[in-house]
Amino acid sequence: MYRYTEFDQSIVDQRVAQFRGQTERYLAGKLSEDEFRPLRLQNGLYVQKHAPMLRVAIPYGLIDTRQLRMFAHIARKYDRGYGHFTTRQNIQYNWPALDRVPDILADLASVQMHAIQTSGNCIRNTTTDQFAGIAPDEVVNPLVWAEIIRQWSTIHPEFAHLPRKFKIAINGARTDRAATLVHDIGLTALTDQAGNVGFRVAVGGGLGRTPIVGVVVREFLPWQDLITYLEAILRVYNLTGRRDNKYKARIKITVKETGVAEFSKRIEEEFARTQSGPTRLTRETVEAIGARFTETSYLPLPQDDAGVVTLAASNSEFARWLKRNTHAHRVSGYAAVTLSLKRKGVPPGDATADEMDAIALLADRFSQGELRVTHEQNLVFADVEKRELPELWRELKALGFASTNIGLIGNIIACPGGDFCSLANAVSIPVAAAIHDRFESLDYQFDIGELDLNISGCINACGHHHVGHIGILGVDKNGEEWYQVTIGGAQSIAINGSETARIGKIIGPSFARADVPDVVEKLIQTYLGLRERDDERFVDVVARTGIEPFKENVYAEAN
Numbered sequence: 066m067y068r069y070t071e072f073d074q075s076i077v078d079q080r081v082a083q084f085r086g087q088t089e090r091y092l093a094g095k096l097s098e099d100e101f102r103p104l105r106l107q108n109g110l111y112v113q114k115h116a117p118m119l120r121v122a123i124p125y126g127l128i129d130t131r132q133l134r135m136f137a138h139i140a141r142k143y144d145r146g147y148g149h150f151t152t153r154q155n156i157q158y159n160w161p162a163l164d165r166v167p168d169i170l171a172d173l174a175s176v177q178m179h180a181i182q183t184s185g186n187c188i189r190n191t192t193t194d195q196f197a198g199i200a201p202d203e204v205v206n207p208l209v210w211a212e213i214i215r216q217w218s219t220i221h222p223e224f225a226h227l228p229r230k231f232k233i234a235i236n237g238a239r240t241d242r243a244a245t246l247v248h249d250i251g252l253t254a255l256t257d258q259a260g261n262v263g264f265r266v267a268v269g270g271g272l273g274r275t276p277i278v279g280v281v282v283r284e285f286l287p288w289q290d291l292i293t294y295l296e297a298i299l300r301v302y303n304l305t306g307r308r309d310n311k312y313k314a315r316i317k318i319t320v321k322e323t324g325v326a327e328f329s330k331r332i333e334e335e336f337a338r339t340q341s342g343p344t345r346l347t348r349e350t351v352e353a354i355g356a357r358f359t360e361t362s363y364l365p366l367p368q369d370d371a372g373v374v375t376l377a378a379s380n381s382e383f384a385r386w387l388k389r390n391t392h393a394h395r396v397s398g399y400a401a402v403t404l405s406l407k408r409k410g411v412p413p414g415d416a417t418a419d420e421m422d423a424i425a426l427l428a429d430r431f432s433q434g435e436l437r438v439t440h441e442q443n444l445v446f447a448d449v450e451k452r453e454l455p456e457l458w459r460e461l462k463a464l465g466f467a468s469t470n471i472g473l474i475g476n477i478i479a480c481p482g483g484d485f486c487s488l489a490n491a492v493s494i495p496v497a498a499a500i501h502d503r504f505e506s507l508d509y510q511f512d513i514g515e516l517d518l519n520i521s522g523c524i525n526a527c528g529h530h531h532v533g534h535i536g537i538l539g540v541d542k543n544g545e546e547w548y549q550v551t552i553g554g555a556q557s558i559a560i561n562g563s564e565t566a567r568i569g570k571i572i573g574p575s576f577a578r579a580d581v582p583d584v585v586e587k588l589i590q591t592y593l594g595l596r597e598r599d600d601e602r603f604v605d606v607v608a609r610t611g612i613e614p615f616k617e618n619v620y621a622e623a624n
Contacts, residue, residue, distance in 0.1 A: 066127060066128075066129050066358060066359045066435055067124070067127075067208075067212050067354075067357050067358050068177070068357050068358075068359065069177045069357075070357065073177070073216075074174070074177070076219070076220065077174045077177070077179045077181070078174055080108070080170075080179065080181055080220070081167060081170045081171050081174050081179075084104065084105075084108045084166075084167055084170060085167035085170075085171075087101065087104045087105075088105075088163065088164065088166065088167055091104075092163070092164060103185060103226070106184045106185035107181065107182055107184070107185040107187055107225065108166075108170065108180055108181060109121060109122070109180025109181070109182075109183035109184055110163075110166055110180070110184070111184060112487070113159065113485050113486055113487050114483075114484075114485055114486065114487045115159075115160070115485065116159065116160045116161070116162075117161055117162070117163050117166065118157055118158065118159050118161075118485065119157065119158045119161050119166060119169060119180060120151070120155050120156075120157045120180060120183040120184060121136075121155060121156045121157070121158070121173060121178060121179070121180045121183065122155055122178070122179060122180060122181065122182070122183050122190045123154050123155055123156060123178075123190070123438050124190060124191070124211070124212070124215050125154065125190075125191055125192060125193045125197070125207075125208060125211040125212070125215070125235075126154035126192065126193065126195055126437045126438040126439065127208070127435070127437055128178075128435070128436060128437070128438065129434050129435050129436075130425040130426075130428045130429050130434045130435070130436075131176050131434075132176045132177070132178055133421050133422075133424060133425045133428070133436065134421070134422060134425050135172060135173065135175070135176045135178065136148055136156055136421055137418040137419070137421035137422045137425070138172065138418070139158065139169055139172060139173070140158065140417070140418040140421070141418040143158065143161050143162070143165050143168070143169050144158045144159070144160045144161055145159070145160045146417055146418050146419075147415050147416060147417045147418065148415070148416060148418075148421070149412070149414050149415050149481060150406060150414040150415075150416065150438050150442050150443075150444070151414060151442065151480075151527070152440050152441070152442060152478060152480075152527060152528065152529055153189070153190060153192060153232075153440075154190065154192050154195075154437075154438045154439070154440065155183060155190060155438075156438070157481075159481065159485050181219060181220065182218070182219060182220075184230075185230065186226055186227045186228065186229050186230055186231075187221075187224060187225050187226070187227060187230070187231065188218035188221065188224055188227075188231045188232075188233065188299075189230055189231065189232050189233075190215075191211050191214045191215055191218070191233045191234070191235065192211075192232075192233075192234045192235075192243060192248075192440070193207045193208070193211050193234065193235050193236065193237075193243050194207065194236050194237065194238055194242040194243045195242065195437045195438070195439040195440070195445050196238070196242065196392060196401055196437075196445070196447070197211075197237060197238075198447070199394050199395055199396070199399075199401055199447050199448065200238050200242075200392075200393070200395065201393045201394070201395045202238045202239040202240055203237050203238045203239075203395065204237055204238065204239060204254065204255050204256060205237040205254035205255060205256065205262055206237055206254075207235045207236060207237035207243075207252075207254050208358065209351060209354055209355045209358065210235055210237075210252070210254060210264075210288075210291065211235050212354055212357075212358075213291070213292065213346070213350075213351070213354055214233060214235070214291075214292075214295070216354070217292050217295070217344070218233075223296075223299075223300070223303070224299050224303060227299070227302065227303055227306070228302070228303070228306030228307060228308050228314040228315075228319075229306065229311060229314035229315045229316075230315075231249045231250075231299070231302075231316065232248045232249050232250075232271075233248060233249065233250045233251075233252070233295075234248040234250075234251050234252070235251075235252040235253075235254060235264075236251075236252070236253050236254070237253075237254040237255075239564075240557060240564065241253070241556070241557040241564045241566075242440075242557065243440075244440060244529075244532065244556035244557065244566065245267060245270070245279070246267055246270045246278050246279045246556075246557075246564075246565060246566040247270045247271060247272055247276070247277075247278065247279065247529075247531070247532060247556060247566050248267075248270050248271065248279065249268070249269070249270065249271060249279075249315065249316045249317070250266065250267070250268055250279075250295065250298060251266075251267040251268075251270055251279050252264045252265070252266060252267075252291075253265040253267075255285070257285055261287065261288075262288045263285045263286050263287050263288055264283070264285070264286045264288070264291060265281060265283065265284055265285065265286075266281065266282055266283040266286055266294065266298075267279035267280060267281045267282070268280060268282050268298060268316065268320060268328070268332075269316055269317040269319075269320035269321070269325075269328075270317060270566070271315055271316075271317040272526035272529060272530075272531045272532070273315070273524060273525055273526045274312055274524045274525075275315075275317065275318065276526070276531040276568045277317040277321065277568075278565065278566045278567070278568065279317075279566075280320070280325050282298075282325075282328075282329045282332060288346060288351070289345055289346050289347070290336070290340060290345065290346075291346060292344045292345075292346060293336060293339055293340055293342060293344045293345055294332075294336050296339065296344060297332050297333075297335040297336040297339065298316075298332055300335055301328065301331045301332055301335055302316045302319055305319055305323065305331070306318075306319045307319065307322075359435075361433055361435075361448055362433070363396045363398075363399065363448070364398070364450070365397075365398075366397060366398020366399070366450060366451065366452070367397065367398055368397045368398060369451070370398070370451040370452040370454070372452060372455060373387070373451055373452065373454050373455060376455050382469075383455065383458055385469040385507070385511070386458055386467055386469050387454070388469075389469040389470065389471045389472060389473065390402060390403045390404075390405065390467065390469060390471050391403075391449075391454065394447075394448070396448075398450060398451050398452075399448055399449060399450060399451060400449050400451050400454065401445055401446065401447050401448075401449065402431075402432075402445065402446045402449050402454070402457060402461075403439070403443050403444070403445050403471045404424065404443060404444040404445070404446070404461060404466040404467075405443055405466055405467070405468040405469075405470055405471060405476065406442055406443050406444065406466070407442075407443070407468060407470055407475055407476050407477055407501070408465055408466075408468060409498075409501060409502070409505065410498070412479070412481070412494045412497070412498075413442050413477050413478060413479045413494075413497055414442030414443075414479075420464065420466075423464055424436070424444065424464075424466070427446070427457065427460055427461070427464075428446060431446055431449050431450075431453055431456075431457045432446035432447060432448050432449055433448050435447065435448070440478075440529075440556075441471075441476060441478055442478055442479075443471070443476070444466075469507055470507070470510060472515050472516075472517075473510040473511070473513065473514070473515065473516060474500075474504050474510055474513055474516045474518050474589075475501060475504060475505070475507070475510050476517075476518075477497045477500060477501060477518050477519075477520065478517070478518070478519040478520065478528055478529060478533070479493040479494060479496070479497040479519070479520040479521075479528050480493050480520070480521055480522050480527035480528040481493065481494065481522070481527075482494055482496075482520070482521075482522030482523075482528075482539060483522050483539065483546070486522060486523070486527075488522075488523050488525060489522030489523045489539060490522060490523045490524075490539045490540050490541040490546065491522050491523075491539025491540065491541070491546035491547070491548065491578070492522060492539065492546065492578075493520045493521065493522040493528060493539065495578075496520055496537065496539075496548065496578060496581055497520055499581065499582045500518065500581065500582050500585055502582075503582040503585065503586060504585075504589075512593075513589055513592075513593070513603070514599070514600065514602060514603070515602045515603070516534050516535065516589075516602070516603045516604075517532075517533045517534045517535070517554075517555075517556075517604075518533055518534065518535045518536075518537070518585070519531075519532070519533030519535075519536050519537070519554075520533075520536075520537045520538075520539075521536075521537070521538050521539065522539040523538075523539060524538065524540075526538075529556070530551065530554075530569070531551065531554050531568050531569055532554040532555055532556040532566060532567070532568065532569065533551070533554050533569060534552065534553070534554065534555065534569075534602075534603050534604040534607075535550065535551070535552055535569075535585060535588060535603070536550070536551040536552070536554050536569045537549070537550055537551075537581065538550075538551070540575055542575070546577075546578050547575040547576060547577060547578070548575055548576050548577075548578060548581050549571060549575040549576075550571070550572050550573075550575075550576065550581075550584055550588075550619075551568075551569030551570055551571050551572065552569055552570060552572055552588065552603075552607050552612055552615055553567060553569050553570055553604060553607035553608060553612065554567055554568055554569030554604075555567045555604050558604065567604075567608075570612050572612055572615060572616045572619060573616055573619070573620055574620075584619055587618050587619045588615055588618075588619060589603075590618070591614055591615045591618045591619075592606050592607075592615075595610055595614060
């Protein structure tokens, strides 16, 4: 965990005081709605269908138990007793009263948290791999670089009013668990042959109305140039991005309309002009920021624990949990554990105040007081002693967080949809619930194997449906809710030895809400009939066969 300096704290405290004054002036009629809108947006406050919605930043998905307990406190005192963890590694509150939002921000500031730039046309919360710092396949720990980007981008005056919102992701492992290629800027931290740290830089990725996989504009950028190069990209975008049409304002459209070669040329020209400027990083700066992170202490433990092996041999439920919910750790005798927030009757990503308090107690006991939020709307304990896994499993099972659906169809990703969001064309939560009920059997889920199912209530794609193995998008047809289905998407997939992303393909005309579970069932049955071995994944079968056999089976009765 990064710990604030006095300067960090003063910035957040000043922003709280500033927004309190802005809110008071708005409520007194001294600021118009148009004047207040950009102010509230850059403090994470939306006006949704039923009430304001506050989005709180969880920098690169990392929190401690003190902060989680504050989330619980806010849910109890200011909201309706729960919070919603998002695909952007944030938490949202759907029912705060506008006049209490400054009080919420003040409470957050007391535990080194804020909602700055979680909305609006600015640089949003930088995200990364939920296993950053502990993954065995990690080449470079991205956490300190994510923090450097956070400090640079927060309240940056030049980039406070970009043509459109801007998202940066950074990954330091061989497997891209941060979905870097579908971000405005995607960074891969790596080393050259001499062991020097640098970054592969991709630009122009994104989902939404026009899903595009980003293009690499630098294969190796020395770490010293990271911020200067990011500024060059942002400056070119800020000057050339379209402001006449918000649907064509994202950097992906600017890159497409300008052309990759020309856009890259402009970046390099701007970078050359500023490369030796004050934003060039020094080793002293990086080391100083790195020193602000708390250190995790590890015991010398054997790689395997006899008690774990014995229980797994005698208890199939525990053995399944070990397979699906625990993950390899770089330190012998330790594991990372995913707590599933995908439960029957509960919207994906939701947790009550009491549940957050209970999770905080467990994180203190089992994970050195820290945890992470994932892109899949789950939570992770990153540093669990393997010998403690049986007891942790029992505790999580009692709380309802031990569902063995991680990586399976039951681990549905879904935005809040039409139940809350004023932008949505259709509901997401009831559709997720209906699919969850259809595939509730864990035996069936294990037979199906690895499968990502993502649902978005509108084209803004907060549920990342474009990169789901099965993606479901809510669309409006003459005032009625319908759902478009894509298959074959992936946020990260290996092709010819390198990682890339893949956008799913639409299988055909959209479906009525009641038909969606049947459509998913037909897709699954088609896949099971086509796979050549039990471990061939749904997404790999789609890549091998194309979408036609799936389309034929789904629409067979209609024809």
